[in-house]
Amino acid sequence: MSGTRLRHPVAAALAVAGYVIMIVPIGFVVATAFTAGSTLRFPPEGLSLTWFGEAVAYSPFMEAVVSSLELAALATALALVLGVPVTLAVHRGRIPGRGLLEGLFLSPLVVPELVVGLALYQQLMIGLHLDNFTTLLLGHTALLLPYAVRVTGASLALADPALEEAARGLGASPVRAFFTVTLPMLRPGLVSAGLLGFVTSFNNVPLSLLLQTRDFRTLPVTMLDYVQQSYDPMVAAASTLVLAATVVVAVVAERTVGFAKIFGGINR
Amino acid sequence: MRARSTLLLLLPGLAFLLVGFLLPAVAMLFAPPGVTFAQVIERMGAMLTDPYDLGIVWRTVRIGLVVTAVCVLLGFPIASLLARSRSRWAGVLLALAIFPLLLSNVVRTFGWLVVLGSNGVIGQLLTGLGLVEKAPQLLYTELAIVLGLVQLFLPLAVITCYSAVAQVDPGLEEAARGLGASRTRTFWSILVPLSLPGVVVAATLVFAGSVTAYTTPYLLGGSSQRMLSTQLFSYASVTVDWAAASATAVVMTVLVFLVSGISALVGRKGAVS
Amino acid sequence: MTTPAAELVGVTQRFGSFTAVDAVDLRIPRGRLTTLLGPSGCGKTTTLRMLAGYATPTSGRILIDGQDATRTPPEKRDLGMVFQSYALFPHLTVADNVAYGLTMRKVPAPERRRRAAEALELVGLGHLGDRRPKQLSGGQQQRVALARAVAVRPRLLLLDEPLSNLDARLRVQMRAEIRRIQSETGLTVVLVTHDQDEALEMSDEMVLMRAGKVVQSGAPRDVFPAPADRFVAEFLGYENFLTLADGREAAVRPEHLRVVTADAPLDGRVDDVVLDAVVRDVAYRGVDVLVTLDATDPAGTAVRLVADHRAEDETPAPSPGARVRLVAPRARLALLTPAAPAAAPATAPEGNR
Numbered sequence: 095m096s097g098t099r100l101r102h103p104v105a106a107a108l109a110v111a112g113y114v115i116m117i118v119p120i121g122f123v124v125a126t127a128f129t130a131g132s133t134l135r136f137p138p139e140g141l142s143l144t145w146f147g148e149a150v151a152y153s154p155f156m157e158a159v160v161s162s163l164e165l166a167a168l169a170t171a172l173a174l175v176l177g178v179p180v181t182l183a184v185h186r187g188r189i190p191g192r193g194l195l196e197g198l199f200l201s202p203l204v205v206p207e208l209v210v211g212l213a214l215y216q217q218l219m220i221g222l223h224l225d226n227f228t229t230l231l232l233g234h235t236a237l238l239l240p241y242a243v244r245v246t247g248a249s250l251a252l253a254d255p256a257l258e259e260a261a262r263g264l265g266a267s268p269v270r271a272f273f274t275v276t277l278p279m280l281r282p283g284l285v286s287a288g289l290l291g292f293v294t295s296f297n298n299v300p301l302s303l304l305l306q307t308r309d310f311r312t313l314p315v316t317m318l319d320y321v322q323q324s325y326d327p328m329v330a331a332a333s334t335l336v337l338a339a340t341v342v343v344a345v346v347a348e349r350t351v352g353f354a355k356i357f358g359g360i361n362r
Numbered sequence: 363m364r365a366r367s368t369l370l371l372l373l374p375g376l377a378f379l380l381v382g383f384l385l386p387a388v389a390m391l392f393a394p395p396g397v398t399f400a401q402v403i404e405r406m407g408a409m410l411t412d413p414y415d416l417g418i419v420w421r422t423v424r425i426g427l428v429v430t431a432v433c434v435l436l437g438f439p440i441a442s443l444l445a446r447s448r449s450r451w452a453g454v455l456l457a458l459a460i461f462p463l464l465l466s467n468v469v470r471t472f473g474w475l476v477v478l479g480s481n482g483v484i485g486q487l488l489t490g491l492g493l494v495e496k497a498p499q500l501l502y503t504e505l506a507i508v509l510g511l512v513q514l515f516l517p518l519a520v521i522t523c524y525s526a527v528a529q530v531d532p533g534l535e536e537a538a539r540g541l542g543a544s545r546t547r548t549f550w551s552i553l554v555p556l557s558l559p560g561v562v563v564a565a566t567l568v569f570a571g572s573v574t575a576y577t578t579p580y581l582l583g584g585s586s587q588r589m590l591s592t593q594l595f596s597y598a599s600v601t602v603d604w605a606a607a608s609a610t611a612v613v614m615t616v617l618v619f620l621v622s623g624i625s626a627l628v629g630r631k632g633a634v635s
Numbered sequence: 636m637t638t639p640a641a642e643l644v645g646v647t648q649r650f651g652s653f654t655a656v657d658a659v660d661l662r663i664p665r666g667r668l669t670t671l672l673g674p675s676g677c678g679k680t681t682t683l684r685m686l687a688g689y690a691t692p693t694s695g696r697i698l699i700d701g702q703d704a705t706r707t708p709p710e711k712r713d714l715g716m717v718f719q720s721y722a723l724f725p726h727l728t729v730a731d732n733v734a735y736g737l738t739m740r741k742v743p744a745p746e747r748r749r750r751a752a753e754a755l756e757l758v759g760l761g762h763l764g765d766r767r768p769k770q771l772s773g774g775q776q777q778r779v780a781l782a783r784a785v786a787v788r789p790r791l792l793l794l795d796e797p798l799s800n801l802d803a804r805l806r807v808q809m810r811a812e813i814r815r816i817q818s819e820t821g822l823t824v825v826l827v828t829h830d831q832d833e834a835l836e837m838s839d840e841m842v843l844m845r846a847g848k849v850v851q852s853g854a855p856r857d858v859f860p861a862p863a864d865r866f867v868a869e870f871l872g873y874e875n876f877l878t879l880a881d882g883r884e885a886a887v888r889p890e891h892l893r894v895v896t897a898d899a900p901l902d903g904r905v906d907d908v909v910l911d912a913v914v915r916d917v918a919y920r921g922v923d924v925l926v927t928l929d930a931t932d933p934a935g936t937a938v939r940l941v942a943d944h945r946a947e948d949e950t951p952a953p954s955p956g957a958r959v960r961l962v963a964p965r966a967r968l969a970l971l972t973p974a975a976p977a978a979a980p981a982t983a984p985e986g987n988r
């Protein structure tokens with residue numbers, strides 16, 4: 095922390111400990127991924143890219159990557175398409191019980207995801223015989239709706255309502271005013287909510303856990319199962335690839351809306 | 363906007379929320395397949411008396427409390443150092459603290475297998491230095507779960523505390539210093555009380571996350587250190603005991619609601635005084 | 636007689652149990668500049684918003700060009716509005732902002748560009764078309780908002796306190812500018828303001844409002860010297876009120892009260908009001924000296940009065956405690972009709988918006 099004035103030595107020590115716990119284990123994942131050996135041993139036995147090759151060639155992983163990307167993209171898009179109208183209604187509509195309504199749409203955040211997963215598994219997959227992809231899509235969309243509503247809502251709250259009125263006064267119909275004025279105002283919120291939603295869905299374990307079938311499995315759950323069964327460094331390599339992809343997403347996030355802002359939006 | 367168009371805007375979202383969340387959640391409680399509501403209640407009663415089940419509840423709460431305390435203890439100093447720093451490194455360090463939030467929990471937790479495993483970093487270090495004969499059992503302990511959960515939720519604690527600290531006017535701290543308070547005194551008498559509501563929020567989020575997390579207790583706790591989440595999974599997927607699964611789900615949800623409720627009350631009181 | 640450009644007939648707006656605009660009848664003359672003047676919270680913005688179609692009256696009718704437009708949505712009214720916050724679209728360039736209304740009217744691109752450029756030229760910003768609103772000063776933003784509203788050649792140009800976000804000098808400059816644009820384009824303009832100087836200087840027709848009602852309207856030349864009641868008088872800067880010998884109430888402006896020595900010869904007309912007074916306080920203000928006095932009015936009531944004493948007057952300003960004589964020329968006395976019991980205090984309480 096050169097350049098930062100270290101205030102109190104105790105505070106500084108706690109902060110360093112915090113960073114060690116947050117970051118160091120991730121470093122070890124990367125380090126073991128490059129091992130030439132066949133166990134999760136540290137220090138690694140030799141250096142090679144073998145396990146990356148293995149991971150990429152391992153078809154359950156690759157299929158799961160495709161499935162997870164598909165699910166995350168669809169759920170994010172759906173959550174935005176459903177969430178933006180809700181945001182508009184909550185912020186611009188004249189309705190009683192606005193707070194209650196917003197609370198309703200944020201409610202998936204407060205119920206444990208594993209519990210929601212159990213409910214969907216039991217009621218939709220077993221009870222109504224829905225296929226697991228549809229169930230996953232429903233669940234992930236409901237999970238992402240709060241992000242969409244809250245983050246785009248924060249964008250909308252910043253926009254002057256007079257902008258839409260000005261557009262109407264200049265001859266734009268309500269729909270036209272939405273597309274030419276409101277939507278561009280919402281852009282940062284849409285990007286934030288989209289990124290956040292995509293990452294949340296892609297990484298999700300608790301909600302997806304019970305909703306897996308042989309035909310459609312998500313990546314994190316597939317990796318989890320693999321770790322439980324065999325103890326080789328292939329998952330380290332797969333993890334490193336996921337890490338690399340996440341870094342790319344983070345850079346995109348930083349370049350478009352700013353990293354801290356994205357997460358500012360989910361704070362209560 | 364007219365009431366009718368407002369309703370039209372709400373309807374699709376509402377429909378999804380009902381089908382994808384609300385209705386199944388309620389139905390799970392009242393009508394699990396082939397089980398009655400009374401049986402769920404009965405199972406819940408049994409859970410709160412059976413020593414094994416009760417042990418799991420207690421372990422979950424205990425781990426949740428420890429993780430929350432550690433996250434606040436580590437997160438608040440990080441947040442206050444970053445929020446009050448004028449260095450350009452502060453931005454980088456903040457990004458570094460936030461980044462793990464984007465990263466898969468499986469990847470993050472997997473790191474602990476490498477660190478704590480029998481051939482892992484710590485074991486090798488201790489045996490290599492000749493400090494111990496045989497590497498101690500670190501994995502599949504409560505300590506492992508706590509470490510894993512702290513790693514998982516510390517970023518959340520940091521950004522939540524960060525926004526709390528950032529909105530305290532630094533002028534207040536300068537005023538306190540000007541009035542003769544030492545740096546430490548200023549920290550405890552100005553910064554801590556003023557950012558307390560944010561800290562309460564951070565603690566609530568961390569606790570709720572810890573007692574419901576699945577990946578960490580599954581990978582680092584194994585079957586010997588069951589928490590409510592891993593137990594719930596096993597009821598639903600291994601033994602297929604719907605009454606027990608629903609009962610566990612209710613206990614877990616009530617636990618989260620209880621703590622959120624208490625913290626909302628504490629937060630409101632804090633805001634008044 | 637031509638139809639007015641717009642007309643409000645018994646228009647009332649209620650928010651819950653609160654009546655913001657109360658049975659207002661108003662005719663907006665074509666090709667003129669009308670100001671709505673009144674204290675904060677008296678319902679000016681609400682009136683303007685109903686005229687523009689952003690709010691629907693609880694009761695009453697709104698006619699535009701003689702046609703009923705009470706329930707016509709704003710985009711079908713063909714009006715131009717300048718918001719107090721300007722409401723410039725931050726994601727569009729200045730030129731695209733100005734062209735927005737033309738795009739909505741499906742004006743072909745070449746003509747659109749030409750007319751937008753023309754409108755920008757009219758407000759003297761022809762060279763800034765490529766900028767974003769954020770890159771402009773407050774005064775320039777205000778002009779862009781004006782150009783955007785004018786570019787569609789609206790049937791009515793509505794301005795809600797267009798000058799209140801500008802600094803004092805710019806505000807005075809823009810008054811003339813808006814007048815110039817109005818006379819060059821021949822537009823019918825309705826301007827909301829709470830500044831009586833602005834209203835007096837700019838209006839062809841001024842409408843004074845109080846607590847949701849119109850209290851007086853007319854040309855500034857007719858309204859200013861003859862405020863209808865005490866509320867209007869106070870709002871127009873009459874600070875002295877006295878009761879005449881015949882029991883009627885009259886208002887006098889400080890600059891029309893002459894302070895002379897107690898023994899000065901009375902050279903005015905016989906019906907001038909002359910009062911004996913004691914100077915309480917003297918405040919130097921550069922161009923003038925403000926003299927506060929205690930006097931007894933012709934009806935025998937003790938009154939506190941203020942008089943402007945010009946620095947260049949031949950008689951020096953009196954000092955506190957001095958016994959003097961006050962002269963109010965008859966022609967300067969505004970006779971008031973007894974004010975109806977006030978429905979609300981002249982200055983509305985806080986909590987507007």
Ligand SMILES: Nc1ncnc2c1ncn2[C@@H]1O[C@H](COP(=O)(O)OP(=O)(O)OP(=O)(O)O)[C@@H](O)[C@H]1O
Pocket residue numbers: 650653655673674675676677678679680681682829986987988
């Ligand atoms: N949407 C609303 N809901 C409730 N009350 C409102 C609403 N809009 C305006 N009011 C009230 O109506 C009254 C008139 O408001 P309006 O904005 O028309 O005043 P104004 O004359 O424009 O004042 P100002 O000079 O402060 O802008 C105010 O008391 C205001 O509080």
Ligand SMILES: [Mg+2]
Pocket residue numbers: 679680681795
């Ligand atoms: Mg107003």
